[in-house]
Amino acid sequence: MSNAIRIHGFPLSGHSHRVVLFANLAGINHEVLTVDLANGAHKKDDFLAKNPAGQVPVIEDGETVISDSNAILVYLARKYAPSYIPNDPAEEAAVQKFLTLAAGELAFGPAAARLINVFKAPLDVDFTHATAAKVLGKLETHLQGRDFLVGDTPTIADVAIYSYTAHAPEGGITLEPYPNVRRLLANIEALDGFIPMPTTPVGLRASSAA
Numbered sequence: 001m002s003n004a005i006r007i008h009g010f011p012l013s014g015h016s017h018r019v020v021l022f023a024n025l026a027g028i029n030h031e032v033l034t035v036d037l038a039n040g041a042h043k044k045d046d047f048l049a050k051n052p053a054g055q056v057p058v059i060e061d062g063e064t065v066i067s068d069s070n071a072i073l074v075y076l077a078r079k080y081a082p083s084y085i086p087n088d089p090a091e092e093a094a095v096q097k098f099l100t101l102a103a104g105e106l107a108f109g110p111a112a113a114r115l116i117n118v119f120k121a122p123l124d125v126d127f128t129h130a131t132a133a134k135v136l137g138k139l140e141t142h143l144q145g146r147d148f149l150v151g152d153t154p155t156i157a158d159v160a161i162y163s164y165t166a167h168a169p170e171g172g173i174t175l176e177p178y179p180n181v182r183r184l185l186a187n188i189e190a191l192d193g194f195i196p197m198p199t200t201p202v203g204l205r206a207s208s209a210a
Contacts, residue, residue, distance in 0.1 A: 003029060004029045004030050004031045005023060005028055005029065005030040005031075005059055005060070005061050005076070006030070006031055006033055006059060006060040006061075007019055007020055007023065007030055007031070007032045007033065007057055007058075007059050008033045008035050008047070008050065008056060008057060008058040008059070008060075009032060009033070009034070009035060009056045009057040009058075010034060010035055010037050010056050010057075011034065011197070011198050012118060012197070012198060012200065013037075013056055013057070014111055014114075014163035014164040014167060014197065015055075015056065015057055015069040015163075016056050016057040016069070017163040017197040018069050018073065018159050018160055018162065018163050019057045019059065019069055019072050019073065019076075020032055020057075020195065021159055021162065021163065021194070021195060021197075022073055022076060022077075022081075022084070022156065022159045023076065024193040024194070024195050025081075025084075025154070025159065025191055025192070025193040025194065026076065026077070026080060026081035026084060026193070027081075027193065028076060028080045028081065035047065035056050037056070042054045042055065042056060050065050050067070051065075051067035053067065055067065057069055057072060059072050059075075059076075061075075061079075069160070070099045070102060070103055070156075070160055073099070073156040073159060073160060074099075074156065077155075077156050083153065084154065084155050084156050084159070085155060085156055086150065086151060086155065091150050091151055094149075094150045094157070095149075095150050095155050095156060095157045098149050098150070098157035098160060098161060099156070099157065099160050101135065101138070101161065102160040102161050102164075105131055105134060105135035105138075106135055106161060106164055106165065107164070108127075108128065108131045109128055109129075109130075109131030109132035109133075109134065109135045109136075109173075110128075110132045110135070110136070110164045110165060110167070110168035110171055110173055111164040111171075112127075112128040112131070112171070113125070113128035113129060113132055113168070113171025113172060113173055113203075114164065114167055114168065114170045114171035114200075114203070115171075116128065116171065117170055117171055117172065117200075117202040117203045118170060118200045118202055125172075128171065129171075129172070129173060132168060132171070132173045133173075136165070136168070136173075136175070136177075136178050136181055137178075139161070139165070139178070139180070139181050139184075140177075140178045140179075140180045140181050143180035143181060143183070143184055144180055146180075146184075147183075147184070147187050148184065148187065149161070149184070154187075154188065154191060158184065158187075158188055159188075162185065162188050163197050165181060165185060166185050166196075166197070167197060167199070167200075169203055169204035169205050170199070170200050170202050170203045170204070170205050171203050172203040172204055173203075173204070174204060
């Protein structure tokens, strides 16, 4: 796999999962390298040389090193899977809007709520749940009559929002009131090459521990 993209990530990181998911969906030759976050590998000099922020994911494509999951999605789509990023300027702008949503309200809502339960993060539960309701409501309204977020085929926008939305129940956030969102998740899961992120039995998924 000498020509493979090297993806440095962590299995329970939704940011890492969106990159691995996209590489699989797009058929991009890659290998996944697990960063031992529990033992502080992301704060060691060799990793900080790749990403001074000390965060996963990071990719290496030959001599090119890129961090930030959404930036990675744009790079990979532009270079290896252009069908996942529209040529039409208005549609490309729409994709960028959802990348911003993934980095903003989705991160501060469903993703943060999950951090509380999975990693015991000292965050405000009420704020994360209120933010989750807001962002899921926006997605639900936007997806009325749509199979994907932008256009008629999947884009990196769908990949960017998938992981933390699908795992929102781990943060105690139900997806039951959002049938359009659940349909989008199912459409993504039906794509060739889909791979799930490991489920953690916490929050509304706690019963699966049995």
